[in-house]
Amino acid sequence: MPLEPFFCVPGLDRADHLRADPAAIAALRASVDALELAWDNGAPAIDEQGRLKWSKVVGEPILFLGLDGDAPRFSALPDGTAPVDARAHFQLLALLDADDAPTFAAALSLANWHRRHGHCSVCGHLTEPNRGGWSRMCPNCGAEHYPRSDPVVIMLAEHDGRLLLGRQPHYPERRYSALAGFLEPGESIEYAVARELKEEAGIDVHDVRYLCSQPWPFPSTLMIGAYATADDVRLTIAHDELDDARWFSREEVVAALANDPAAPFQAPPRSAIARTLLDRWVDGLM
Ligand SMILES: [Zn+2]
Secondary structure, eight states, rough: OOOOOOTTTTOOBHHHHHOOHHHEEHHHHTTTOEEOEEEEEEEEEEOOSBBOOOOEOOOOSSSEEETTTEEEEEOOOOSSSSSOHHHHHHHHGGGGGGHHHHHHHHHHHHHHHHHHBBTTTTOOOOEEEEEGGGGOTTTTTTTTTTOEEEEEEEEEETTEEEEEEOOOTTSOOBBOOEEEEEOOOTHHHHHHHHHHHHHOOOOOOEEEEEEEEETTTTTHHHHHHHOOOOOSSOOOOOOOOSSSSEEEHHHHHHHTTOOOOTSSOOOTTTTTTHHHHHHHHHHOOO
């Protein structure tokens, strides 16, 4: 069973040194090896094998995604008028080949960012793509805007060999997963983990440790996986955020990860970092 988070294999060489050089970008675009990402319904298109679809470059695609070896990879911006169907995009992860996941994440997050940031947040003027699509410039006030990732902490709390998992209202039936929440301005990862566990489950924790992270391009989140030790097992569940939260034994978690129909819950899918955290916990790697 893979223990690295989905999206975390090496992707394209992002070749940052080429982005600010319009002549170099134009030469790459004209290269016989250049390919352009295909889009379908606002997301990178995927073939029957789960690989991204590419075609010969036509026109002047704005996004320079990077280099595959020496071969340049570009993308146009998909049509920006239709509302983004994040749920449909999320379902693509069940099909997507892990080797293409980093490129899928970068292209989708970047395209969504361009879609939503057509105006300068300083002066309100229309902005223009810059640096091979990795920033936008305001021609009115000169501000340069960069794409952001929103940090979310996602954590396992353990007490005496059992793990705390919860159910959000929109989860599939029987699904339990790690608790999570947005990191707020002015917070450390450690503080956000402790605060979220207190808010959602009413527990105090100590020994908060960072484990691993994962980009989550719906639309542009960085999931920060952590682990904490709970002081006590008594829960006070915030029912405005969670349907339920429970402690599960190692045997119960092992059964869920093995898709055992007798398991007391259904584990999160392989594409979710929560799955990686559970895999590592049962393997004793935290
Ligand atoms: Zn401006």
